[in-house]
Amino acid sequence: MSKLPKRADDYSAWYNEIVKRADLAENSPVRGCMVIKPYGMAIWEKMQRTLDDMFKETGHYNAYFPLLIPKSFLSKEASHVEGFAKECAVVTHYRLKNAPDGSGVIVDPEARLEEELIIRPTSETIIWSSYKNWIQSYRDLPILLNQWANVMRWEMRTRLFLRTAEFLWQEGHTAHATAQEAIEETRTMLDVYARFAEETLAIPVIRGVKSANERFAGAEDTYCIEAMMQDGKALQAGTSHFLGQNFAKAFDVKFAGKDGKLDYVWGTSWGVSTRLMGALIMAHSDDNGLVLPPNLAPIQVVVVPIFKGEDSVAPLKEACNRIARLCKKLGISVKVDDRDTQSPGWKFAEYELKGVPIRLALGLRDLEAGTVELFRRDTMSKQSVPELQLEELLPELLEQMQRTVYEKALAFRQANTYTVDSYDDFKRLIEEQPGFYLAHWDGTPETEERIKQETKATIRCIPLPGQLEGIAEPGTCMVTGKPSQGRVVLARAY
RNA sequence: CGGGAUGUAGCGUAGCCCGGUCAUCGCGCCUGGUUUGGGACCAGGAGAUCGCAAGUUCGAAUCUUGCCAUCCCGACCA
Incomplete structure (x- = not known):
C-alpha cells in the first residue's frame, strides 16, 4: 500500500484518499450519494449516541416524520421554498412496468401522482403541518422533538461527507408559547452543539450568529458553531435557528394562552449532519492517516502480538487476551489483532491509517520483561511500559490524548487567526x-x-x-x- | 449548470498522436512453502467484453459523435 498524499501538497486529494483508505466511505453508483462503510458508520454511531443523550438530557424526545413531503407544503413559507426549491428531488410516479420492447422496466405513464412529492431537504414543513393538529392550548407547549433521518439536497458538486446529495443528520423542531422561550431553546441547543464539538469531537468552535445573507431559509436568526480546518478554511459544524412565528403562520398553528387570546406558536429548529465526519477528519488527521479523539474512536486500543516461531504463538495470544480483558474491565474498547496472515509492520500502518489512539505491541522480549510497547497515535511516539502499569496508565492516557488533540486544534486556530x-x-x-x-x-x-x-x-x-x-x-x-x-x-x- | 482534465483487472498504471499478436507493469487476490520487533520473501495461479452507446473501417483501447461518472476551477449549498 502506497503512502497517502501529503496535506501540504494537495489538501483535497489527501482528504479524499483518507476517507477511502481508512474505510470510512466510498462513492456509490448514484451520483452524489455515498456508501458509509462499517468503520465510518461506527464513528457516526458514536456521535449519534453522545448527541442523543445530550438531547434527552435537555428534555427532548425522538420522533419520526415521513421522507416524502407534499409539494404544496414546501411553498407555504415563502423564503423557505426559495432557499430549497433549486435542490429538490421530486417523486412523480408510483409504478413501473415492463417496457413493450423488452428492454427493461419503464415508468408507467398511467401512474402519475396527483400531487408530486418532494424528498425532504429538511422537515420543517411536514412537522409543522402535524404541529397544527397537536397544538391548541398553551398546555400543549412546549413540544421538544428531534428526529434522526436522511435528507436529500441535489447538490451540484459533492464530496464524501462534506457535501453529499443524501446525508444523515438529526433535526430538532420545537414549538413554544413565547419568543423568549424559543430563543432560549435556540441558545441551549447551540450550547449543546458547542460542547459536543469541543468535548467529544475535540474541535474548538466559535459560537456566533449568522449575518442576514447566511441565515437559514425561513429563520429569524441563525446561530452557528464555526470550526477551522487544517487548511485554514472554515466549516460550519452546526446550526440552531430561531424561526420566530414564520412556520406557525405558514401552517396556521395557533394556541390559546392563559388569557384566552389566540397567538401563533414560536419555533426553533437545529441540526448537525454527517458533515461532522468531514470536520473530524480535516481538523485532526495527518499525513499518516486518521487521528481520532479517544471519545470517538470505535477501537481505542489495539493489541498486536509479534510472533517468533510456533512456540511463541500460544503464550503471546494469552498475554494479548489478558490485556484485552483488562481493557474491557476499564470500559475501554479494545481489539486484539492476532492474525498471522499479516505482518506486524502491516498492522501498525493499518491502525495508524485508521486512527486507533493507542497500540500495544508485545513479543517474546516483552513477555520475559513483563512489558509492552505502547504507541500513541496523536504524537506518533513509542515507549516501553510495564504491563502492570496499564491499568492505571490507559484510562489516564486516553483522557490526556482527548485533551491533547483538542489543544492542538485550538493552537492551530489561534495561530491562524x-x-x-x-x-x-x-x-x-x-x-x-x-x-x-x-x-x-x-x-x-x-x-x-x-x-x-x-x-x-x-x-x-x-x-x-x-x-x-x-x-x-x-x-x-x-x-x-x-x-x-x-x-x-x-x-x-x- | 458554465470552463478544464480524466476514465484500461479490486486499486494504481503502460499503450492512444502514427488503427492490425498490445492488452503492459506494480500493488492487491488465490495455492504451496519459508517468515513475523515498522507495510516480509520465493515459486506457481486466477482475474479486463479497455466507462457506456452509436458511428467510421476489412479490422477500434486507439479515430468521430453522444451520454455517464470522477477530479480541479466558478456559481449554489449543511
Missing part, C-alpha cells in the same frame, strides 16, 4: 495565509456581498460575547469606513 483593519491588507492576506480574519464590518448585506465577490471569503459569524478576545470594541468597517459595533469572523469556507 488574524486581526485586520484595512481592506487592501485583507484582500492580500486571505490569499497568502488562509485562516480566520477578525475585522470590522458595517453590518450591511451590500458590503458583505462585495467582500464575497472580491475575495471569496464570507462572514462566518458574528461571535457571541465572550467567544474571542478583544473583538467587542467599536470601530469602522474595513470596506466602507462606516461605524461597526465589533469585529466579525471572515474566512473562506467549505
Whole structure:
C-alpha cells in the first residue's frame, strides 16, 4: 500500500484518499450519494449516541416524520421554498412496468401522482403541518422533538461527507408559547452543539450568529458553531435557528394562552449532519492517516502480538487476551489483532491509517520483561511500559490524548487567526495565509456581498460575547469606513 | 449548470498522436512453502467484453459523435 498524499501538497486529494483508505466511505453508483462503510458508520454511531443523550438530557424526545413531503407544503413559507426549491428531488410516479420492447422496466405513464412529492431537504414543513393538529392550548407547549433521518439536497458538486446529495443528520423542531422561550431553546441547543464539538469531537468552535445573507431559509436568526480546518478554511459544524412565528403562520398553528387570546406558536429548529465526519477528519488527521479523539474512536486500543516461531504463538495470544480483558474491565474498547496472515509492520500502518489512539505491541522480549510497547497515535511516539502499569496508565492516557488533540486544534486556530483593519491588507492576506480574519464590518448585506465577490471569503459569524478576545470594541468597517459595533469572523469556507 | 482534465483487472498504471499478436507493469487476490520487533520473501495461479452507446473501417483501447461518472476551477449549498 502506497503512502497517502501529503496535506501540504494537495489538501483535497489527501482528504479524499483518507476517507477511502481508512474505510470510512466510498462513492456509490448514484451520483452524489455515498456508501458509509462499517468503520465510518461506527464513528457516526458514536456521535449519534453522545448527541442523543445530550438531547434527552435537555428534555427532548425522538420522533419520526415521513421522507416524502407534499409539494404544496414546501411553498407555504415563502423564503423557505426559495432557499430549497433549486435542490429538490421530486417523486412523480408510483409504478413501473415492463417496457413493450423488452428492454427493461419503464415508468408507467398511467401512474402519475396527483400531487408530486418532494424528498425532504429538511422537515420543517411536514412537522409543522402535524404541529397544527397537536397544538391548541398553551398546555400543549412546549413540544421538544428531534428526529434522526436522511435528507436529500441535489447538490451540484459533492464530496464524501462534506457535501453529499443524501446525508444523515438529526433535526430538532420545537414549538413554544413565547419568543423568549424559543430563543432560549435556540441558545441551549447551540450550547449543546458547542460542547459536543469541543468535548467529544475535540474541535474548538466559535459560537456566533449568522449575518442576514447566511441565515437559514425561513429563520429569524441563525446561530452557528464555526470550526477551522487544517487548511485554514472554515466549516460550519452546526446550526440552531430561531424561526420566530414564520412556520406557525405558514401552517396556521395557533394556541390559546392563559388569557384566552389566540397567538401563533414560536419555533426553533437545529441540526448537525454527517458533515461532522468531514470536520473530524480535516481538523485532526495527518499525513499518516486518521487521528481520532479517544471519545470517538470505535477501537481505542489495539493489541498486536509479534510472533517468533510456533512456540511463541500460544503464550503471546494469552498475554494479548489478558490485556484485552483488562481493557474491557476499564470500559475501554479494545481489539486484539492476532492474525498471522499479516505482518506486524502491516498492522501498525493499518491502525495508524485508521486512527486507533493507542497500540500495544508485545513479543517474546516483552513477555520475559513483563512489558509492552505502547504507541500513541496523536504524537506518533513509542515507549516501553510495564504491563502492570496499564491499568492505571490507559484510562489516564486516553483522557490526556482527548485533551491533547483538542489543544492542538485550538493552537492551530489561534495561530491562524488574524486581526485586520484595512481592506487592501485583507484582500492580500486571505490569499497568502488562509485562516480566520477578525475585522470590522458595517453590518450591511451590500458590503458583505462585495467582500464575497472580491475575495471569496464570507462572514462566518458574528461571535457571541465572550467567544474571542478583544473583538467587542467599536470601530469602522474595513470596506466602507462606516461605524461597526465589533469585529466579525471572515474566512473562506467549505 | 458554465470552463478544464480524466476514465484500461479490486486499486494504481503502460499503450492512444502514427488503427492490425498490445492488452503492459506494480500493488492487491488465490495455492504451496519459508517468515513475523515498522507495510516480509520465493515459486506457481486466477482475474479486463479497455466507462457506456452509436458511428467510421476489412479490422477500434486507439479515430468521430453522444451520454455517464470522477477530479480541479466558478456559481449554489449543511
